[in-house]
Amino acid sequence: xxxxxxxxxxxxxxxxxxxxxxxxxxxxxxxxxxxxxxxxxxxxxxxxxxxxxxxxxxxxxxxxxxxxxxxxxxxxxxxxxxxxxxxxxxxxxxxxxxxxxxxxxxxxxxxxxxxxxxxxxxxxxxxxxxxxxxxxxxxxxxxxxxxxxxxxxxxxxxxxxxxxxxxxxxxxxxxxxxxxxxxxxxxxxxxxxxxxxxxxxxxxxxxxxxxxxxxxxxxxxxxxxxxxxxxxxxxxxxxxxxxxxxxxxxxxxxxxxxxxxxxxxxx
Amino acid sequence: xxxxxxxxxxxxxxxxxxxxxxxxxxxxxxxxxxxxxxxxxxxxxxxxxxxxxxxxxxxxxxxxxxxxxxxxxxxxxxxxxxxxxxxxxxxxxxxxxxxxxxxxxxxxxxxxxxxxxxxxxxxxxxxxxxxxxxxxxxxxxxxxxxxxxxxxxxxxxxxxxxxxxxxxxxxxxxxxxxxxxxx
Numbered sequence: 001x002x003x004x005x006x007x008x009x010x011x012x013x014x015x016x017x018x019x020x021x022x023x024x025x026x027x028x029x030x031x032x033x034x035x036x037x038x039x040x041x042x043x044x045x046x047x048x049x050x051x052x053x054x055x056x057x058x059x060x061x062x063x064x065x066x067x068x069x070x071x072x073x074x075x076x077x078x079x080x081x082x083x084x085x086x087x088x089x090x091x092x093x094x095x096x097x098x099x100x101x102x103x104x105x106x107x108x109x110x111x112x113x114x115x116x117x118x119x120x121x122x123x124x125x126x127x128x129x130x131x132x133x134x135x136x137x138x139x140x141x142x143x144x145x146x147x148x149x150x151x152x153x154x155x156x157x158x159x160x161x162x163x164x165x166x167x168x169x170x171x172x173x174x175x176x177x178x179x180x181x182x183x184x185x186x187x188x189x190x191x192x193x194x195x196x197x198x199x200x201x202x203x204x205x206x207x208x209x210x211x212x213x214x215x216x217x218x219x220x221x222x223x224x225x226x227x228x229x230x231x232x233x234x235x236x237x238x239x240x241x242x243x244x245x246x247x248x249x250x251x252x253x254x255x256x257x258x259x260x261x262x263x264x265x266x267x
Numbered sequence: 268x269x270x271x272x273x274x275x276x277x278x279x280x281x282x283x284x285x286x287x288x289x290x291x292x293x294x295x296x297x298x299x300x301x302x303x304x305x306x307x308x309x310x311x312x313x314x315x316x317x318x319x320x321x322x323x324x325x326x327x328x329x330x331x332x333x334x335x336x337x338x339x340x341x342x343x344x345x346x347x348x349x350x351x352x353x354x355x356x357x358x359x360x361x362x363x364x365x366x367x368x369x370x371x372x373x374x375x376x377x378x379x380x381x382x383x384x385x386x387x388x389x390x391x392x393x394x395x396x397x398x399x400x401x402x403x404x405x406x407x408x409x410x411x412x413x414x415x416x417x418x419x420x421x422x423x424x425x426x427x428x429x430x431x432x433x434x435x436x437x438x439x440x441x442x443x444x445x446x447x448x449x450x
Contacts, residue, residue: 009317020340028339035333121287123403124394125336170393194298194399
């Protein structure tokens with residue numbers, strides 16, 4: 001049953017696995033990106049295949065409908081222009097007030113759009129990969145968000161793509177505050193492996209008075225996520241450890257199950 | 268060694284890992300993604316040689332880990348453990364029977380994720396685990412079981428259609444022809 005060849009294979013594979021596992025994290029990260037780049041041609045092929053039906057649908061869209069879309073988009077554009085003027089005025093006022101109080105000026109967000117190219121094939125992690133890398137200026141720990149709210153942070157960066165660890169993954173902790181009169185603060189951490197829309201808000205004070213529907217935003221503490229990014233809304237809360245602290249379930253604003261495009265935020 | 272079979276198995280593993288990462292249909296509907304590598308390992312262990320089993324474990328594991336947040340190399344050992352045990356016992360297994368293939372596919376799909384998670388915990392990592400993980404494990408097991416007959420049928424068809432078939436020797440040999448005399 002145990003021939004020499006089998007012994008050799010067993011020894012070689014075990015040794016190789018242990019050798020790879022014992023490599024320094026920096027080398028492993030480079031190796032991961034190198035091996036992952038083998039899939040790049042397939043990513044291109046998949047993108048083209050996914051784009052094809054959309055292109056076909058666009059080409060057969062009636063002219064009348066296109067004009068309607070243009071009209072609608074033009075109206076939306078006008079609305080956004082008006083809102084932008086109003087926002088600029090508010091920002092100017094904010095800057096003046098900040099300078100009066102001697103507070104530090106807030107830098108405007110710089111955003112870069114990225115496509116989500118794949119999800120983590122393992123069920124015990126919650127990560128995605130995006131098509132921006134170090135050549136686009138990305139680096140580790142940059143916040144990633146959608147128009148709805150916070151998505152996660154960049155965890156590792158390759159030349160052309162990066163890994164984003166999503167909210168609800170054990171490796172993504174976010175300091176957040178509840179928009180209530182007490183501004184209760186806690187840490188957003190992993191919830192369960194099944195529901196991607198729920199996370200736990202832990203380490204809230206024992207006296208925290210949370211109500212369902214209250215908004216949760218990033219607190220700005222920790223230096224990774226700027227203050228004010230929407231995280232989600234409180235679903236329910238319960239005392240933990242005999243009332244030592246409170247824990248709440250938060251429904252995330254961003255739909256992590258259907259991510260297609262995300263914004264990477266540059267400070 | 269049938270090189271064609273090895274290449275076919277490795278190509279299937281490559282595509283399986285890519286498909287798991289880019290087509291989250293099962294994940295979307297059932298909350299878990301099925302893994303085809305254990306099923307491929309069962310096929311390799313029953314039909315190929317130990318070199319193919321080793322190659323599939325190493326390359327399949329590395330491809331899987333490269334696209335996931337797993338530490339690189341953590342998936343090699345669970346895959347190889349399952350493949351190696353089946354390979355050692357394959358002479359005792361009725362491997363042509365669909366039922367035996369199904370049982371092995373189910374068992375491999377159930378064991379590999381458990382071993383992977385145990386290794387992750389041993390390595391000090393904190394994977395996302397909870398009561399929902401049992402459901403995910405059941406989906407992975409059932410997914411692997413459901414895929415097993417298709418994987419075997421596909422590989423058998425590919426081997427028949429594209430692979431090198433050994434030449435069947437006829438029973439007739441000129442040197443063994445009995446030349447009869449007149450009587």
